Amino acid sequence: MTTVSSSTGTTTTNSSTGQAGLMANYDLFLSILTTQIQNQDPLDPMDSGEYTSQLVQYSNVEQSIQQNRNLESIIASLASSQSLSFVSYIGNEVTADASTTTLSGGQATWNYDVSEAATGTVEVRNSSGAVVYSGDVELEAGSGTFNWNGQTDSGGEAPDGLYTISFDVKDANSRAETVRTELTGIVESVDMSKSEAILKVGNQEIPVSSVIAVSRPS
Helix, strand or coil: CCEEEECCCCCCCHHHHHHHHHHHHHHHHHHHHHHHHHHCCCCCCCCHHHHHHHHHHHHHHHHHHHHHHHHHHHHHHHHHHHHHHHHCCCCCEEEEECCEEEECCCCEEEEEEECCCEEEEEEEECCCCCEEEEEEEEECCEEEEEEECCECCCCCECCCEEEEEEEEEECCCCCEECCECEEEEEEEEEEECCCCCEEEECCEEEEHHHEEEEECCC
16 A cells, blocks of 8 residues: 655745735825825925835835745745655655665664675764764675664664665775665655655665656566
């Protein structure tokens, strides 16, 4: 069963607040202007050019706020269209750089592949690029899985979120080995409740920005 989850909220835009404030002041200005016109000295009338200038200024501000509201509407529309486009990943096969995955409930998993058995170190970095975990690692030749329980080097627990893994390993002849973390699989669901859409592929969660290729399953 495929699922899509998302989060929505109600916000008050700056342009809406600005529009309300402008209209309140605009009504007050017109009221004062009308009162002044009605009670001015006919032998010494007030400068009509000043009235016109103020009306033009209010008009320009009102037009600017309306333009901002239109832009916000366009941006919201584009964001909605982009979210819907992520749904098209469901049921399709993706190839992605799976070096970044999601830590959730104290569990993060990375699949890897290495040509030769190798030993060395592994590092896990948070979304800001800071190393939160490092340690020694021994990798068997071929495909494997690295699991992290969210424990940091400082002894704390890392918060849920996106984390990136990197390996620095060498084979028995002290030659550097490349550890590949590409993942190919069918997208089962899309989670759009976070800042970036997350694809669920098998037992792994990968950000949509990590996708390298998309194809229909054979």
